[in-house]
Amino acid sequence: MNRKADTATVSVGLGARAYDILIGPGLIVRAGAEIAARLPGTRAAVITDDNVASAHLPVLQESLGAVGIDSVTVQVRPGERSKSFETLQxxxxxxxxxxxxxxxxxxxxxGGVVGDLAGFVASIVRRGMNFVQVPTSLLAQVDSSVGGKTGINTAHGKNLVGAFHQPRLVLADTAALDTLPEREFRAGYAEVVKYGLINQPDFFAWLEQNWREVFSGGSARIEAIARSCRAKAETVERDERETGERALLNLGHTFGHALEAATGYDGARLVHGEGVAIGMALAHRFSARMNLASPDDAARVESHLRAVGLPTSPKDIAGDLPGADALLSYIAQDKKVSRGALTFILTRGIGQAFIAKDVPASEVHAFLKEFERP
Incomplete structure (x- = not known):
């Protein structure tokens, strides 16, 4: 990780397909110059949603135009429901x-919805176009914009149709995060916490001490995003197509995706990062139940997530949820399942996540029963 003035650079080393992640304020203003330097002579299509367009599109268009990049814009509706076959077409x-x-x-x-959709578009139009990520949410900056996973949702589950398609450049403008609703920033922070819980206990401890500064902005925010991106980049370099250890990045996601599907991807009830927060709390609690980890670690994780205002239980989700049977069926449909065997990312303690295969469905079902409402 390199620093120049107030910008950090994290490189993703994938040989001929290596690319940089630039992190700092003012990168949307600089986007045209950064793209032109790497992709001279390109034209562009900007895919964005209605909310982001009103806040950031004119600045990006001006930046592209200033260096002679002609562009068209494709605007979609905000929210997970735009990750659909209809919007893709x-x-x-x-x-x-x-x-x-x-x-x-x-x-x-x-944010992540636009990035996942646009990346999939780039992977299939003319059998593969150049792709640049300009993530404007914290969740997208630390997770979905890095690593090349793209896709859309179906009625059967989340991200079940997609492709691996690496970007040529990621521009994470930290000033753009100042325009986020607080709920969206908190949801993205769940993905930051995830990197500490996977294999960086010192980073988790740092977040426990510095999360207020991360939320308020400045150098701590850049530091947290850069450390998260470095952690993901190192994992992607070793396992680009998720055949092994990259699955650790799914900590919290198997439970979380099931809850998102159970709410019909209704962002008013549950956004992705909130689902991940609940999923991470459940993964630690389930690990303790299986005598893999100490209950004290599960309590510590929940305490930090609650301190920043994130949910930690299915009971924190407004409205009715289906019971354990239905949630287990969503888990069984999730792409982390292999040949019908339940695979979870569990833990032996803070920063000690591991891939657990052949987890008994009966144990998961009994665990989920504890969260059923009367």
Whole structure:
């Protein structure tokens, strides 16, 4: 990780497909110059949502125009429901109508939903176009914009249709986070905590002490994002297509994705980072139940998540939820399941996550029964 003035650079080493993640304020203003330096002569399609467009699109368009990059814009509705076949087709049709070519660039300006959708578009139009991530949410900056996983949701579950397609550049403008609603920032922070809980107990302890400064901005925010991106980049370098240890990055996601599916991806009830927060708390609690970890570690994780205002139990989700039977069926459909065997990321303590295969469905079912409402 390198620093220049107030910008940190994390490199993702994938040989000929290596790319940089730039982290700091003012990067949307600099986006055109950074893209032109790496992709000279490109044209671009900016995929964004209605909310992000009002806050950041004019600045990005001006930045692209200043260096001679012609661009078109594809605007989608905010929220998980835009990760659909219908929206995918609309975006693909718009890009083909604009006559963009394979050497041209798809720019994702937005949070994780936009990044996942735009990346999938880039992976399939003309059998693969250049892709640049300009993530505007904390969750996207530390997780979904890095590593090349793209996709959309279906009625059967989240991210079940997609592709691996690495970006050419990631521009994480930390000043853009100042425009986020507090709930969205908190949800993204769950993914920051995740890196500490996987294998960096010192980072988790640092977050326990410094989370207020991360929320308020400045150098602590850049530090937290850079450390998160470095952790993910190192994992992606060793296991790009999630055949082994990259699965550790799914800590909290198997439970979390099941809860998202159970709420119908209704962002008013549960956003992705909140699902991950609950999932991480459940993973630690389930690990303690299985005598793999101390209950004190589970309590410590829950205490920190609650301190920052994140949910830690399915009971924290407003409205009705299906029972243990239905939640288990969502888990069984999740892409972390292999040949019907339940695979979870469990833990032996803070920073000691591991891949647990062949987890008994009966144990998971009994555990989920504890959270059923009367």
């Amino acid at each position: 609309e975006a693909v049709d718009a890009i083909l109508a604009a006559r963009l070519e394979r050497r041209d660039t798809i720019i994702a300006l937005g």
